[in-house]
Structures are given as structure tokens and as C-alpha cells.
Amino acid sequence: MNKTLTTLGLAAITSMAWADNHIFDINISKKGAPIQPTMYGIFFEDINYGADGGLYAEMIKNRSFEFGNPLMGWETTGKIEVRNDGPFERNPHYVRMNYSGHPVIHTALQNEGFFGVSFEKDKTYRFSVWARCPEGGKAMLEVQLVNEALDRNQHQVGRHKIVIEGSEWKKYECELKPWMTVEDGKLRMFLRTADSKKPKSDITVDVEHVSLFPTDTWKGRENGMRKDLAQALYDLHPGVFRFPGGCIVEGTNLEDRYQWKNTVGQVENRPTNLNRWQYEFDYRFYPDYHQSYGLGFYEYFLLAEDFGAAPLPVLNCGMTCQYENDIEGEAKYHVAVEDLDPYIQDAVDLVEFANGDVNTTWGKLRAEMGHPEPFGLKYLAIGNEQWDYQDNPAYTKRLARFMEVLRKKCPEIKIIGTTGPNSEGWDFDLLQPRMKQMGVDLYDEHFYRNEDWFLGKAKDKDGNPIKGCGATRYDNYDRKGPKIFAGEYACHGSGKYESGKEKKCNHFETSLYEAAFMTGMERNADIVHMATYAPLFAHIKGWQWRPDLIWFDNMRSMKSCSYYVQQLYGHYKGDNVLSLMMNKKPVAGTEGQNGLHATACYDNQRNAVIVKVVNTSNEAQEVTFNFQGKGKDLKQGFKEAEVIALQSADMDAENTLDKPDTIKPVTSAISADTRKVTVEAKSFKIFVFKK
Numbered sequence: 001m002n003k004t005l006t007t008l009g010l011a012a013i014t015s016m017a018w019a020d021n022h023i024f025d026i027n028i029s030k031k032g033a034p035i036q037p038t039m040y041g042i043f044f045e046d047i048n049y050g051a052d053g054g055l056y057a058e059m060i061k062n063r064s065f066e067f068g069n070p071l072m073g074w075e076t077t078g079k080i081e082v083r084n085d086g087p088f089e090r091n092p093h094y095v096r097m098n099y100s101g102h103p104v105i106h107t108a109l110q111n112e113g114f115f116g117v118s119f120e121k122d123k124t125y126r127f128s129v130w131a132r133c134p135e136g137g138k139a140m141l142e143v144q145l146v147n148e149a150l151d152r153n154q155h156q157v158g159r160h161k162i163v164i165e166g167s168e169w170k171k172y173e174c175e176l177k178p179w180m181t182v183e184d185g186k187l188r189m190f191l192r193t194a195d196s197k198k199p200k201s202d203i204t205v206d207v208e209h210v211s212l213f214p215t216d217t218w219k220g221r222e223n224g225m226r227k228d229l230a231q232a233l234y235d236l237h238p239g240v241f242r243f244p245g246g247c248i249v250e251g252t253n254l255e256d257r258y259q260w261k262n263t264v265g266q267v268e269n270r271p272t273n274l275n276r277w278q279y280e281f282d283y284r285f286y287p288d289y290h291q292s293y294g295l296g297f298y299e300y301f302l303l304a305e306d307f308g309a310a311p312l313p314v315l316n317c318g319m320t321c322q323y324e325n326d327i328e329g330e331a332k333y334h335v336a337v338e339d340l341d342p343y344i345q346d347a348v349d350l351v352e353f354a355n356g357d358v359n360t361t362w363g364k365l366r367a368e369m370g371h372p373e374p375f376g377l378k379y380l381a382i383g384n385e386q387w388d389y390q391d392n393p394a395y396t397k398r399l400a401r402f403m404e405v406l407r408k409k410c411p412e413i414k415i416i417g418t419t420g421p422n423s424e425g426w427d428f429d430l431l432q433p434r435m436k437q438m439g440v441d442l443y444d445e446h447f448y449r450n451e452d453w454f455l456g457k458a459k460d461k462d463g464n465p466i467k468g469c470g471a472t473r474y475d476n477y478d479r480k481g482p483k484i485f486a487g488e489y490a491c492h493g494s495g496k497y498e499s500g501k502e503k504k505c506n507h508f509e510t511s512l513y514e515a516a517f518m519t520g521m522e523r524n525a526d527i528v529h530m531a532t533y534a535p536l537f538a539h540i541k542g543w544q545w546r547p548d549l550i551w552f553d554n555m556r557s558m559k560s561c562s563y564y565v566q567q568l569y570g571h572y573k574g575d576n577v578l579s580l581m582m583n584k585k586p587v588a589g590t591e592g593q594n595g596l597h598a599t600a601c602y603d604n605q606r607n608a609v610i611v612k613v614v615n616t617s618n619e620a621q622e623v624t625f626n627f628q629g630k631g632k633d634l635k636q637g638f639k640e641a642e643v644i645a646l647q648s649a650d651m652d653a654e655n656t657l658d659k660p661d662t663i664k665p666v667t668s669a670i671s672a673d674t675r676k677v678t679v680e681a682k683s684f685k686i687f688v689f690k691k
């Protein structure tokens with residue numbers, strides 16, 4: 001009993017000592033480094049069905065019959081033929097629907113969609129198809145939205161008949177309004193006669209680019225984006241928008257690499273490409289995963305404009321994925337330096353597409369697509385996760401060629417290099433100084449690391465501390481080198497996750513450590529100019545990689561805890577860093593700081609001091625804000641204040657599609673005179689003091 005009392009007594013004394021220590025000296029008069037408008041942004045890659053089957057609202061899979069198996073995603077009955085001399089040069093396949101030879105054997109096509117064709121009662125869907133009657137005359141297509149699970153009723157829950165006439169290819173459209181909501185539905189097309197007097201054997205219809213979109217897309221655009229998903233991106237307040245990846249930039253083979261010129265112009269004529277994420281992990285294998293490029297570079301620039309985010313395209317540097325094609329494959333898999341010209345020209349042309357006058361080749365195309373005004377592109381990243389070798393500057397020799405040309409032809413563009421896939425180690429150590437030598441404007445760092453790394457406690461395999469992990473990572477970076485773009489990062493849990501034996505991902509705890517780490521980015525905003533969590537999206541039935549920021553199925557979407565961390569940083573970004581010290585040291589979860597991480601900034605628009613505090617310890621911590629500065633600032637005080645808290649008593653808690661609101665930020669008003677606060681165990685709090 002006595003012993004317990006003594007222990008409790010000691011704990012009380014210790015916690016008082018902690019309380020005394022947690023005095024944050026915050027200088028509110030001296031504005032420090034500007035926090036760039038680009039600081040917190042989004043990384044988009046078509047991984048986890050993020051584009052086709054995700055953000056891109058098209059509901060028909062393999063709409064152009066261009067997958068390796070041209071009928072993948074389609075079921076057929078009757079007499080169907082796949083042909084390849086269609087109206088769209090770069091997507092030549094189409095389907096010929098013939099009379100079956102027997103009046104009761106129907107010729108029909110049925111599409112399974114992306115994990116089902118899902119539609120909602122009374123909403124409107126725009127169906128379109130390119131079609132013709134190759135022998136002239138007319139025929140009819142009966143288009144149906146179907147629910148095969150309807151055992152006591154007919155299957156069709158929405159229907160429209162379209163008369164196809166003449167031997168010229170034409171686009172036909174109609175609207176469908178289903179009378180019930182169906183998640184696992186299908187789209188069906190029956191070949192019918194349009195003229196009952198003519199023999200059925202005369203009916204033949206060719207169909208190409210079969211498409212179905214909700215009419216209610218983001219900003220109501222045709223060829224548009226899923227509204228809930230685009231809105232979720234908008235709500236992040238992204239300052240920068242990286243696109244289109246990720247590894248799909250590189251491709252497994254050069255032919256599969258992402259080529260932006262294939263993603264612009266008429267949608268029907270954008271050549272389908274396979275998606276490398278279909279086969280990347282054989283334990284999550286998706287043979288139907290392809291890229292339609294319906295969400296291409298034009299749509300991307302439009303979205304960036306909608307979001308008020310600076311576009312940041314990442315381009316192939318003449319190298320395929322180095323993970324998949326190592327140095328032995330150099331000649332075979334990468335482009336020789338002397339043959340890089342077309343790749344470099346692609347980069348120059350992309351700048352013209354984004355910024356060029358409407359009389360230039362690519363500026364004209366942009367204008368024809370609907371946007372004569374330039375998109376104001378300022379950044380280009382060359383290469384995704386590339387690296388050099390000790391005796392072969394495989395990446396930098398190629399980057400040098402790009403830089404030489406881009407500096408001359410596109411001086412307005414800031415060039416972003418990469419330090420490869422690792423945040424430390426021989427490859428990072430080799431590339432980081434080279435980025436400075438080469439004079440890139442920024443370089444891209446990637447770190448998918450575990451809890452210890454994000455908390456600054458990671459050890460290498462020999463048990464030595466890993467340098468440069470945790471919230472102090474950027475404190476000692478070269479202030480004269482290129483700026484930093486933390487282009488891909490996320491905390492990947494290391495532990496086994498009890499019953500399902502899954503690692504933690506998007507659970508509250510790992511997201512909290514991301515918040516802790518990000519205090520270090522903000523404190524070092526003089527050199528960290530951009531940061532984008534990755535990946536962005538994941539379809540619950542089709543993911544290859546997690547954690548991810550936003551999860552969805554065909555009907556619903558859910559914001560993860562990591563999403564809210566990103567959103568809070570984006571929303572309370574501020575304009576200038578303010579000095580925040582505890583015992584003359586930055587608050588970065590270092591020894592004696594009891595798991596506290598903190599940063600402060602000034603927000604011009606709100607006219608407010610913003611203090612972000614993350615408590616990663618298992619104890620509540622008392623913190624005192626000791627605002628310092630010029631007399632008038634202090635005398636003036638604050639008019640109002642609020643606190644926004646993201647917390648959970650359960651470290652394993654997570655948001656799910658069924659329970660999306662389990663963990664959300666909560667805002668409460670506090671007295672403007674508040675100086676002493678409690679930061680609960682394992683919580684993230686943002687204090688806003690408005691002048």
C-alpha cells in the first residue's frame with residue numbers, strides 16, 4: 001500500500017515537473033520563413049482504381065474494347081464479332097452485333113462495370129455509344145440498367161431504346177433514370193429491329209466507345225469526375241497537385257510508360273494502356289486494371305485549377321521502373337542518353353500545352369479542348385523514383401539532358417529532381433548532394449516508414465539510430481541547397497494487427513504520428529516547400545497499396561484519419577512560421593519532451609496565431625503558451641480563440657465506409673485569454689488565437 005502511495009506521489013511530482021517544463025515560448029511579433037502556398041498538396045496516381053473505377057466517373061469497363069482481351073468486362077450472347085478497323089485510329093477495336101440466326105436467340109452485350117455498375121434511384125445517367133449500321137438502314141439498341149438479383153421482378157430497372165441509322169459512325173446518347181438503387185448492377189444492350197417490316201437477318205449494328213456517366217459529376221462536366229471524391233480533394237485545400245504518379249510514370253517497359261500526349265484530345269481516341277498495378281503484387285492481382293486516360297492531362301489541369309492548386313506533373317525521364325529493371329537491364333530497359341530527345345520534347349510540349357499561346361501547336365489543342373487561357377504551369381518533376389549507382393549516374397546523366405533543354409526553352413519552369421525511393425541509405429546519400437550540384441530547384445523525397453521512424457526513434461539493422469528520421473529530419477538540412485518536396489510519404493504500421501494479422505494503416509495511431517512528423521515540415525518551411533501524402537485513393541474492392549488517404553466503393557467514400565491530419569494542416573497552414581521553443585529547443589518529441597511535437601505560425605487572413613501540438617505520449621500533458629514579442633502585440637492580446645482536436649482513446653480505431661465519422665476533428669471555442677492547456681494523451685490539437 002505504502003509502496004503504491006509512494007509511486008503515485010512520485011508520479012504526481014514527475015507530472016508537475018513535466019507541466020513546468022512544457023512552456024512554449026512563442027514569438028508572435030517576428031514572422032519567420034514564409035510557408036509556401038504549395039506546402040500541403042495531393043499526390044494522384046491511378047493505383048487502387050484511383051482513376052478508372054474511381055475519381056473518373058465512367059462506369060463502363062473496357063468501353064473501347066481495347067484491353068488485351070477485347071471482351072474483358074463484357075458478356076455476350078448471340079452473334080458478336082470483334083473487329084479492328086474502327087473510327088478511332090488509336091483505339092481501333094469495336095464490336096459488330098449481328099442477327100443471331102434465330103429470332104429467340106438474342107444478340108446482346110452486357111458490361112460488368114468496375115466491381116459492378118452501380119446506380120442510384122432517380123438519379124440520371126448519360127449513356128452514349130458510337131454506332132452505325134454497316135450495311136445501311138436502321139436498327140435499334142435497347143439499353144438497360146439491370147439488377148440480376150431481382151428474383152421476383154424483371155431485371156431491368158432503367159431502359160431506353162436508341163435507333164441507329166445509316167452506315168456512318170455517329171455518337172448516340174440517351175439518359176437513363178433507374179427506379180431503384182443497385183450496387184452490383186450491369187449495363188445491357190440488346191440488338192433489336194427498328195423496322196418490324198424488315199427481315200431480322202438485315203440487322204447489324206457496330207458499336208464502339210460504350211459509355212455511362214452520372215450526369216451529376218463534379219461541376220456537372222461531361223467526361224467528368226465523381227462528385228464526392230473530387231469534393232473530398234477540394235476540401236483538403238491542396239496547394240499543389242502532383243500527377244500522374246508514382247510508378248505508372250515509369251512503366252515496367254518503356255511502351256507502358258505514361259505518355260501525356262496519349263491522354264489529351266478526343267476522349268474516344270486516347271489509346272488505352274495497361275496499368276502496371278494490375279500485376280505488381282501477385283497476392284492482389286487485378287488482370288482487368290487498365291488506363292483509359294479519360295482522366296488525362298487536360299482534366300488534371302482543370303481539376304488543379306478548380307482546387308486552386310499548383311499543377312506539378314511528373315514525367316518519365318527515359319527510364320523504366322528501376323525496381324523492376326535493374327542496372328543489368330540498362331540498355332534494354334532505359335533510353336540511351338543520346339536517344340532522349342523525344343522524351344525531352346514531350347516535356348517541352350507539355351509546358352506548351354499548359355502555358356502556350358493558342359497559336360502554338362499544343363496551346364491550340366488546349367484551346368480546342370475548352371481552355372484558351374493558360375493553366376499557369378510552374379513546376380515539372382523529371383523522373384519518379386530513380387537512382388544513380390556508385391559507378392553509373394544512371395538517373396542524373398539523363399536528368400542533366402532534360403535540364404539543359406528545359407532551362408533554355410522553358411525558363412519559367414522550376415525543375416524537380418528525385419532522391420529515389422528511400423529517405424536514407426546509400427542511394428539517398430548518393431543523390432542528395434548531386435541534386436545540389438545539378439542545381440535542381442527542388443527535389444522529391446519519398447518515405448513510407450513505420451511508427452518509430454515517424455517518431456524519430458528508428459534504428460538500423462545493427463541497432464544504430466537512423467539519422468534524419470522523425471520531426472527533426474529537416475532541422476539540420478543544408479539551407480543553401482534545393483528546396484524539398486516530400487512527394488510521397490505515409491506512416492506504415494510495423495506491428496501485427498491482432499486478429500486479421502494486418503499492419504496498422506490509416507488507424508488513428510499511425511495518422512497521429514504523421515501529424516507529429518509534419519510539425520517538423522512546418523517548422524522548416526524555409527526549405528520544405530511541398531509535401532504530398534501518398535497514395536490518395538483506394539477502392540475497397542480493388543486496392544493494391546495501403547494506407548491511402550480516401551477510401552471508397554462505388555456508392556460511398558470515407559476520409560481516413562490521415563485525411564483529417566492532411567486537411568487540418570492544409571486548412572490551418574498559415575503564412576509565416578513563428579518561433580516556438582521549449583527550454584530553447586524546438587518541440588520535436590526529443591528526449592525530455594514527453595512525446596510533444598509543436599509548431600506555430602501566423603495566418604494573415606485570419607489575423608491569427610496558430611499553434612499545432614501533437615502529444616504522442618500515453619499521458620495527458622499540460623502546456624503553457626508563453627507568447628512573447630513586442631509590447632503592443634502582447635498588450636493587444638487576442639479577441640477570440642478556438643481549439644480543433646483530433647483524438648481517439650483507441651489507437652486502433654479507424655474510419656470505415658460503414659462508420660466514416662468515427663474519428664473527426666472537433667472544434668470548440670476557448671477563452672482568448674487561455675494560456676494553459678491540456679493536450680490529452682495521443683491527441684492532435686490546433687489552437688487558433690485571433691487578433
Ligand code: AHR
Nearest residue numbers: 246247248384385534535
Ligand atoms: O504510392 C505508391 C508507390 O510508391 C508509387 O507509385 C511509387 O512512386 C512508390 O514506390
